[in-house]
Amino acid sequence: MKNSDQKNRNLDDLSPLDTRKEWKLLYYKPGKPGLEEGYKLAGICRHCELKEMCPIPKPEGGVWRCSYYRAFQKKSNLYSHVLEQLEKAKDVVPFDDDICKILTETMNEIVVHFPVKMKDGRVKVLTGYRVQHNNILGPFKGGLRFHPSVDIDEIKALATLMTWKTAITNIPFGGAKGGIQLDPADFSREEIERISRRFTYALGNNIGPEYDIPAPDVNTNSQIMAWIQDTYMSTVAPNERNRSVHVVTGKPIESGGSQGREKATGQGVVFLIEKWASDHGMNLEGATYTVQGFGNVGSWAARLMKKHGSKLIAVEDVTGAILNKESIDPDDLAAYVKVHGGVRGYLKAEPIDHVTFFTTKSDIFIPCALENQITDATAELLDVRLVAEGANGPTDPQGDKILQRRNIAVIPDILCNSGGVIVSYFEWLQNKRSEFWELEEVDMKLRKTIIAAYERVQDAAERYKVDLRTAAQIVALARLEIVYKERGIFP
Numbered sequence: 001m002k003n004s005d006q007k008n009r010n011l012d013d014l015s016p017l018d019t020r021k022e023w024k025l026l027y028y029k030p031g032k033p034g035l036e037e038g039y040k041l042a043g044i045c046r047h048c049e050l051k052e053m054c055p056i057p058k059p060e061g062g063v064w065r066c067s068y069y070r071a072f073q074k075k076s077n078l079y080s081h082v083l084e085q086l087e088k089a090k091d092v093v094p095f096d097d098d099i100c101k102i103l104t105e106t107m108n109e110i111v112v113h114f115p116v117k118m119k120d121g122r123v124k125v126l127t128g129y130r131v132q133h134n135n136i137l138g139p140f141k142g143g144l145r146f147h148p149s150v151d152i153d154e155i156k157a158l159a160t161l162m163t164w165k166t167a168i169t170n171i172p173f174g175g176a177k178g179g180i181q182l183d184p185a186d187f188s189r190e191e192i193e194r195i196s197r198r199f200t201y202a203l204g205n206n207i208g209p210e211y212d213i214p215a216p217d218v219n220t221n222s223q224i225m226a227w228i229q230d231t232y233m234s235t236v237a238p239n240e241r242n243r244s245v246h247v248v249t250g251k252p253i254e255s256g257g258s259q260g261r262e263k264a265t266g267q268g269v270v271f272l273i274e275k276w277a278s279d280h281g282m283n284l285e286g287a288t289y290t291v292q293g294f295g296n297v298g299s300w301a302a303r304l305m306k307k308h309g310s311k312l313i314a315v316e317d318v319t320g321a322i323l324n325k326e327s328i329d330p331d332d333l334a335a336y337v338k339v340h341g342g343v344r345g346y347l348k349a350e351p352i353d354h355v356t357f358f359t360t361k362s363d364i365f366i367p368c369a370l371e372n373q374i375t376d377a378t379a380e381l382l383d384v385r386l387v388a389e390g391a392n393g394p395t396d397p398q399g400d401k402i403l404q405r406r407n408i409a410v411i412p413d414i415l416c417n418s419g420g421v422i423v424s425y426f427e428w429l430q431n432k433r434s435e436f437w438e439l440e441e442v443d444m445k446l447r448k449t450i451i452a453a454y455e456r457v458q459d460a461a462e463r464y465k466v467d468l469r470t471a472a473q474i475v476a477l478a479r480l481e482i483v484y485k486e487r488g489i490f491p
């Protein structure tokens with residue numbers, strides 16, 4: 001048998017479901033959870049051919065490993081979960097069918113393919129998305145995500161969640177989301193800058209300070225927002241430039257960002273944990289918590305919990321999971337992650353696997369990574385009183401049912417992580433008014449806004465005798481329904 005036949009036969013054996021015979025070589029650090037899902041396409045490891053678990057040197061040093069996983073066109077199921085949740089609310093409150101019909105579709109779905117020159121001189125064509133779900137309450141608003149799992153369904157789901165979030169919090173924005181399908185680890189900083197700028201150029205006037213305002217999300221940050229801002233401002237007419245500063249939020253302070261925006265999502269999560277704890281007689285001093293995802297949201301939530309004397313005991317991120325039952329200092333861990341890119345190898349805690357992480361007993365679990373992490377498998381493992389959803393869509397519908405059956409309280413994503421968009425609104429307002437608010441003012445206004453949203457959701461939960469997730473959905477739909485009824489459908 002020829003070498004290539006052998007290769008094809010083995011590919012078939014390994015991937016009976018994959019008719020496209022496309023494979024991706026994945027590099028991962030041992031212990032990294034959940035890699036199989038969401039990755040797609042292409043290439044054969046020239047180092048090990050079809051052998052699994054072949055240790056190879058990581059380009060920047062250190063040892064990574066390569067492995068083959070079945071390549072598949074990822075079907076993001078988050079969108080169907082989002083629509084399922086809408087139906088659940090509709091079963092409780094008979095919202096207008098026509099209005100729900102509008103809200104189950106996204107208004108605009110923009111897909112751009114754009115070329116970018118890589119550092120080796122070659123050109124790569126990347127695919128980027130911007131989905132604008134609804135703007136009846138105000139300009140489209142939502143983050144930009146750089147991740148291999150990004151596809152149109154994932155972005156549609158996240159854009160829809162943004163509409164609910166802005167409706168619950170009573171801020172005058174609609175819902176949108178965007179992203180580029182890429183793994184940032186495959187690109188240098190200069191390449192990421194060129195990708196961000198070229199994506200902005202490709203989107204053109206599909207974004208704009210009064211129309212659609214991006215912000216950071218997974219694997220994007222204030223630096224990327226500054227590049228987007230600069231590209232947008234450089235491509236509009238000269239007399240429009242200084243009126244376009246607020247085309248993005250989550251910018252660096254010096255470029256028009258707001259005090260408190262970087263920590264805002266984590267801060268909002270912690271304000272709501274404080275509220276829930278005081279309503280349910282949980283003393284946060286000495287309470288234990290675990291955090292999944294130690295990026296912007298997770299690290300800030302963890303660090304702000306420390307102020308209450310709560311103890312962080314386990315953390316999981318894309319590089320692995322760690323445990324220290326005595327407590328992990330979140331500031332020290334954040335400094336470590338900044339240097340090493342993840343929690344793996346942190347010596348003041350022991351490495352644990354994914355199952356042990358989920359089984360670790362604590363008072364509060366704060367998921368701040370990706371969607372679909374609390375599933376029928378992991379929801380049974382959790383031994384906590386409260387799940388505070390920093391991430392978008394971290395709990396799938398089966399996981400949600402199990403949490404309810406096990407009486408584990410949940411502060412749902414569309415409420416819990418809304419601190420980011422609330423302070424993005426404050427940043428946008430400051431830019432429009434040429435104002436600069438102090439941190440205390442931002443924090444005070446954030447607290448007031450997010451607690452008021454919590455109280456609206458809690459009132460709905462009591463009134464309709466439903467869980468907080470369904471109640472949050474009801475509050476969002478009720479606000480949108482009022483506005484649609486007042487304005488009617490054009491023409």
Ligand code: NAD
Nearest residue numbers: 034217218219293294295296297317318369391392417420
């Ligand atoms: P980030 O890129 O700063 O951090 C993501 C973290 O998740 C990293 O620590 C990464 O290692 C970890 N991670 C990724 N895949 C993982 C996996 N399979 N298992 C465990 N950990 C994994 O992103 P972020 O901005 O902190 O966003 C995190 C979540 O919060 C996302 O769901 C995002 O949509 C949501 N969110 C973010 C904001 C914001 O302001 N940044 C606002 C609202 C909601």
